[in-house]
Amino acid sequence: MVHGIRFVPLLTALSLSLSALAAVGNNPPLTVESRFNGAGSAVTSQGRVKLELREVRTDVVLPDGPAKLSVLVLFEPNSGAFLWRLDLADVSASLRALQFADGQAAFLKDGEIIHFRAMDGPPRLFVLEFRGHASSMDDAEAQALKAAGESTKHRGWLDPGPNTRVISLLNLDRDFTVPPLSVATSIMPKVTDVRWDADAHHWVVTLKARWTAEVILDANYNVVSMRKIE
Amino acid sequence: MVALPPWTAFGSFTSLPTLAGQNTSPPSEKVFTQHFIIQVPPTTGGYYDPSYGVTYTNACNFETNAVAGYAFKESYRASTQNFEVREASGCNITFKVFSTN
Numbered sequence: 001m002v003h004g005i006r007f008v009p010l011l012t013a014l015s016l017s018l019s020a021l022a023a024v025g026n027n028p029p030l031t032v033e034s035r036f037n038g039a040g041s042a043v044t045s046q047g048r049v050k051l052e053l054r055e056v057r058t059d060v061v062l063p064d065g066p067a068k069l070s071v072l073v074l075f076e077p078n079s080g081a082f083l084w085r086l087d088l089a090d091v092s093a094s095l096r097a098l099q100f101a102d103g104q105a106a107f108l109k110d111g112e113i114i115h116f117r118a119m120d121g122p123p124r125l126f127v128l129e130f131r132g133h134a135s136s137m138d139d140a141e142a143q144a145l146k147a148a149g150e151s152t153k154h155r156g157w158l159d160p161g162p163n164t165r166v167i168s169l170l171n172l173d174r175d176f177t178v179p180p181l182s183v184a185t186s187i188m189p190k191v192t193d194v195r196w197d198a199d200a201h202h203w204v205v206t207l208k209a210r211w212t213a214e215v216i217l218d219a220n221y222n223v224v225s226m227r228k229i230e
Numbered sequence: 231m232v233a234l235p236p237w238t239a240f241g242s243f244t245s246l247p248t249l250a251g252q253n254t255s256p257p258s259e260k261v262f263t264q265h266f267i268i269q270v271p272p273t274t275g276g277y278y279d280p281s282y283g284v285t286y287t288n289a290c291n292f293e294t295n296a297v298a299g300y301a302f303k304e305s306y307r308a309s310t311q312n313f314e315v316r317e318a319s320g321c322n323i324t325f326k327v328f329s330t331n
Contacts, residue, residue: 090307099306121263121303121313158304159314174264183262188306 030058030069030149036094037137042076042106042113043194049108051076052137055097056145057089060152071148072096074115075140076108082137083113083130084144086151088158103190105205118189118207120177123169125191125205127221130163165221169207172226177209234258242315251282261301261313267292269327277325290321297323 038053056071068089075082083106087096100106104117115128134140151157160166169176169189178186189209197204202224203217216224234254238245248256267279267286277286279296286292300322301313 088305088307088312091309095307119303119306121301121311158312178263181266183264183266184259186263 030056030060030071030145030152032145033057033059033068034093035141036097038094038097038101040074040097040101040106042074042108044108045196045198049076049078051106053097053100054137054141055094056141057093058145058148060149062152069148069152070096071141071144072100073137073140073144074100074106074113075134075137076113077137079108079111080133080135081108081111081113082132082134082140082144083115083128084132084140084148085115085128086148086157103188103192105191105194107194107196109196114194116191116194116205118169118191118209120186120188120209122174123172123177123189123209125167125169125207125215126160127165127167127217128160128163167215167217167221167223169213169215169226171223172207172213172215172228175210176213176228179210249282249284260298266328267325269325289323289325293318293321293323 034057036055036057038055040051040053041048042051052075054073054075056073058069058071060067060069070087070089071084072087073082073084085096090096092098099117104115107114107116111133112129112131115130116125118125132140132143134143151161177189187209189207191205192208192212193204193206195204201219203219203221205215205217206229207213207215211228212230213226214229215226218224234256235258245256245258245260248260251257252259265281267277267281270276270278270285275287277288277292279286279292282296284295286295297318299315299317301315303311304314305312
């Protein structure tokens with residue numbers, strides 16, 4: 001709820017200035033400002049595998065002015081699978097990598113990395129699948145920067161793209177992320193576990209906010225059920 | 231209560247000199263995850279908003295007079311959050327009733 005606030009004419013998106021871009025003719029180049037290298041893991045049907053993480057902080061000049069964007073690259077060296085995600089950059093060069101480690105999950109399945117993260121306001125689960133292949137993290141970064149630069153040409157580039165499914169978690173109840181009498185506070189839910197049930201042919205995603213919940217998705221990420229488990 | 235800052239522009243938003251409320255004039259906080267008002271007994275009808283001292287006849291009347299838009303959180307940063315905002319239009323809000331009994 002936004003109470004007593006006037007919108008700047010022609011802009012309906014607070015964040016965007018950036019997402020309210022008109023399409024531009026040339027691909028805005030992303031200039032690398034800094035890199036943060038880290039490590040994480042992805043879940044597989046046989047257990048966990050190590051992931052290389054790289055957060056690339058970039059400068060880009062968009063039609064409404066300069067911006068700093070963050071490209072997070074997840075790379076699994078044995079299979080060569082990689083995934084990238086574009087977001088607004090933070091003053092910290094490692095925030096997106098830390099957010100991945102602290103409350104998001106990746107699953108490696110059939111040579112593809114599937115990334116699960118959740119957001120409050122309202123509570124939603126984002127599932128991003130990407131079938132990228134690279135020979136090294138440097139190769140993955142180069143491919144990611146090229147694709148990320150391409151994506152910023154489009155209006156609403158920060159919106160979930162065609163590879164992302166957005167799943168409403170409102171059926172878990174609003175109180176899942178909002179304390180009952182709070183008017184200004186909500187809690188960002190964390191994805192604490194993901195597994196693929198090959199027999200049932202569905203995903204089991206465990207989320208933690210004010211309580212722990214389990215969301216079951218079919219192979220196409222349609223909701224089968226969601227419930228509070230503790 | 232957060233003190234009113236000495237500026238009115240917040241990114242793409244401008245804070246207007248709206249109703250006094252929340253013990254400030256104008257209120258410094260205008261983005262909420264929830265808002266609580268009081269349902270007046272049915273014999274009288276309507277709703278009273280103690281935060282601002284105004285009344286509404288129903289949910290649509292509340293939405294028309296009090297809501298500028300609806301926000302979806304898009305991204306977290308360390309000190310800021312980014313929202314995509316849709317301007318209020320039509321009647322979309324339904325009240326959830328909490329009983330004091």
